[in-house]
Amino acid sequence: MTDASARRTRLSKGRVRAVAWVAGGATFLTGIGILGAAPKPASSSAPARESRSRRPVVVHRVLRRVIVTEPAAGAPVRVIPASVGSGGPAGGASSAAPAPAPAPQTTTGGS
Numbered sequence: 001m002t003d004a005s006a007r008r009t010r011l012s013k014g015r016v017r018a019v020a021w022v023a024g025g026a027t028f029l030t031g032i033g034i035l036g037a038a039p040k041p042a043s044s045s046a047p048a049r050e051s052r053s054r055r056p057v058v059v060h061r062v063l064r065r066v067i068v069t070e071p072a073a074g075a076p077v078r079v080i081p082a083s084v085g086s087g088g089p090a091g092g093a094s095s096a097a098p099a100p101a102p103a104p105q106t107t108t109g110g111s
Contacts, residue, residue: 069105 011019
């Protein structure tokens with residue numbers, strides 16, 4: 001039924017490796033050829049009128065300054081003697097407790 005002469009012979013390991021190296025090299029060189037054939041970008045020696053039409057690049061630096069000021073000294077507390085006031089025995093006397101200090105003011109430099 002089957003003929004012994006119809007059997008196909010196999011390539012040796014060395015030949016298979018050589019074919020693989022040749023195929024890999026051809027693929028690599030094809031990629032280099034495609035990149036070499038690609039159009040080149042415009043060079044820096046373009047005419048001066050094109051460079052004038054472009055807007056210049058403006059770099060803005062945002063500086064913020066925080067200024068912390070010490071609170072102002074509290075307002076003095078005035079004590080009025082009881083004899084000068086016009087109301088009963090406690091007549092208009094105020095306590096000598098100091099006013100609470102205001103919180104420090106913080107600014108951001110105008111922003």
